[in-house]
Amino acid sequence: MQKDPPGRARRPARGKGSTPAPELETAHRPRGPRPAQGRPTRERILDAAEKLFARRGFHGGSVRDITQDAGVDVALVNYHFGSKQALLDSVLTRRSEILNAERMRLLQACIDKAKPGLPTLDEVIDAFTHPLLNRSGRGGPGWKAYFGLIAQVNNSTEFGGVIMTKYFDPVVRVFVDTLRKILPDSDPRDVYWCYHFLSGALTLTFAETGRIDNLSGGLCRSSDLDSVHQRLVPFVAAGFRALCATPSRGGRRSKG
Amino acid sequence: MQKDPPGRARRPARGKGSTPAPELETAHRPRGPRPAQGRPTRERILDAAEKLFARRGFHGGSVRDITQDAGVDVALVNYHFGSKQALLDSVLTRRSEILNAERMRLLQACIDKAKPGLPTLDEVIDAFTHPLLNRSGRGGPGWKAYFGLIAQVNNSTEFGGVIMTKYFDPVVRVFVDTLRKILPDSDPRDVYWCYHFLSGALTLTFAETGRIDNLSGGLCRSSDLDSVHQRLVPFVAAGFRALCATPSRGGRRSKG
DNA sequence: GTCTATAAGATGATAGAC
């Protein structure tokens, strides 16, 4: 139920092929000060929004901060995206599509490789986590910021349920279904809760808060995502095996 | 280095015994409209802040929203706490002290019980997680909101490192030290990372976003914290065992 | 597509009466 911006197109049509040539300073541009660096305004805004939303949250990063960081005019957020909320949506969409495609590709690859059998638990968990941790660690500052934002969204009462569901759960369903095939005796509820634990452990990693650095006296570094990945996969796999190897009807382990 | 509020005490002295009697409407109060329900203004503000910070984040919950929800005047936040940031600090302190005390008590109890041996992994993890999940599930709406806030703070780039360290790491250190005694052959880095995974899985649970409800088609409910606890302890314990049973020098499992 | 200018209201914080 968003207010409809009167008398103007919400999203200007944009042929994907018509991306402006990356020239720096040419002849006569009407007035524009900074479509600079050959990066289109739209992308500049997305980059800055990603960075500031990650740093200070959706409410903490203002449209003014964002446009200032992007080096473009304040009004251009509303011109290109329609509203601040719609800007957040665009930020999340941009990279989630890339990630979802890669995750599906990797999952399918390890399923195919194992045929006519099934892939191992570790292989599937790896296909699910590696695209994310790898890009956060090696994809550059944009990806790093994106995952920092995901970390906050996932744990947010306000956004967690809707946004994560919308952008990631289609792929998560395929992932969970595969896991259930590998763990045929499991109670489906156990599998879902194990996925939940994986999600929490993974997204806290994205936040790179530096807490573990302090806690461990420098032994561990938040930014060392390879070390995390090396450990996250066997940690989670062991958890899945502990809970999902048996049917566990009627509740496990009552306490007290 | 916060600005020093000129010419006024930042925190008015407050004898703990002098809590006003819980009368509803008596004779002649000078002008006050709502110290109502026998709940002191300070507490009313803390309750409302907790609720709104949990719902919309620190930046998303305004001082005006908070005081309106508390039914008190806007100016009273600055009178009682000095600033919005200081209000957040007070919100976090209030319940963390209770939790830390209970966690230490439970941990010590299971250490004593096991003497001259050591407690089990499951017992220690239970002592660490049960006070939180139990209060979130049965402590009432104030506790529920508090943990929702913790969920966001833990995954926040802005606050995660400083705030979690300040309020919880003293107890976490004791916890980790105990775990290392139980897992004498482990690489300390593995133990820290396992704690990190536990922290992520636990705090995502606090957020109760409803995502798992949707994903599981209603099989799991975010609000069913007993089910989570039942599974979290063995999940995490299995993860610890998988990683921390061996010294693992020189990095485990290289991938590709 | 980008700019200037501004609307219309929200924000954190303070001074001073009571």
Added chain:
DNA sequence: GTCTATCATCTTATAGAC
């Protein structure tokens, strides 16, 4: 300890010139 009133600034968003 609580109120009224207000400050100075920031907020998202829009209208219209170029």
